[in-house]
Amino acid sequence: MGRVLAFSLASAANPTLIAATTVMLFLPSPRKLMLGYLAGALMTSITLGIVIVRTLEDTGAVSTAKHSVNPIVDLALGAILLVVATVLATERDRPVREARARRKARAEPKTPRWQQWLGRGNPKVTFAVGAVLTLPGASYLAALTSLARLNYGVAGDVLVVVLINAIMLLLIEVPLICFALAPQWTPTAINRAKAAMRLHGRRIVLILLIGLGSLLILRGVITLLT
Numbered sequence: 001m002g003r004v005l006a007f008s009l010a011s012a013a014n015p016t017l018i019a020a021t022t023v024m025l026f027l028p029s030p031r032k033l034m035l036g037y038l039a040g041a042l043m044t045s046i047t048l049g050i051v052i053v054r055t056l057e058d059t060g061a062v063s064t065a066k067h068s069v070n071p072i073v074d075l076a077l078g079a080i081l082l083v084v085a086t087v088l089a090t091e092r093d094r095p096v097r098e099a100r101a102r103r104k105a106r107a108e109p110k111t112p113r114w115q116q117w118l119g120r121g122n123p124k125v126t127f128a129v130g131a132v133l134t135l136p137g138a139s140y141l142a143a144l145t146s147l148a149r150l151n152y153g154v155a156g157d158v159l160v161v162v163l164i165n166a167i168m169l170l171l172i173e174v175p176l177i178c179f180a181l182a183p184q185w186t187p188t189a190i191n192r193a194k195a196a197m198r199l200h201g202r203r204i205v206l207i208l209l210i211g212l213g214s215l216l217i218l219r220g221v222i223t224l225l226t
Helices: 002-012 015-025 030-059 066-089 094-106 113-118 123-133 138-150 153-168 170-181 185-225
Strands: none
Touching: 002 138, 002 153, 015 030, 015 113, 015 123, 015 170, 015 185, 030 123, 030 138, 030 153, 030 170, 066 185, 113 123, 138 153, 153 170, 170 185
């Protein structure tokens, strides 16, 4: 279950969801817009999640690899995360960042079409956008695969899929709750958080990469030895 929750948290780090939430917060009637987006996202994600988990369990596609593959996956993912952390810590990604900044400076700013649709301020539109943009990503599929290995049964699968989605969509759920309770304070708090990420985002990402990578490697080693 810990693996399911870990992949669920990873799937919550969704740049598209961050951008969509930010856009909707500063439009008229943000509460209705975010509720529409959340409803659409949950409809798509939960439905596909249940279908995928039940299909994996019925075919037995994940049962034979449970003990032999999991440690290797943990070790590989942990090593990749630590390599990325090393690159960030030693500034070896500077040429890439500088080249990307130059391309961005030369390119004409263009607003993605889905952001233009959100800008219309229609809850029906945000429902459709949420349903389309919340297709299963790599982390969500990994969480569903891990869930299928647990064989909780139909009721258990449904409950855990709902839990995964609740975690995965925290980026829109938390602002929605905050906006409902404190509509004047929430936009200001979000701006402060964005400013903090601009100042310390690299350090925060580095700490997360090192921590998660080390835990994955440790778990992989322990699993291989037991």
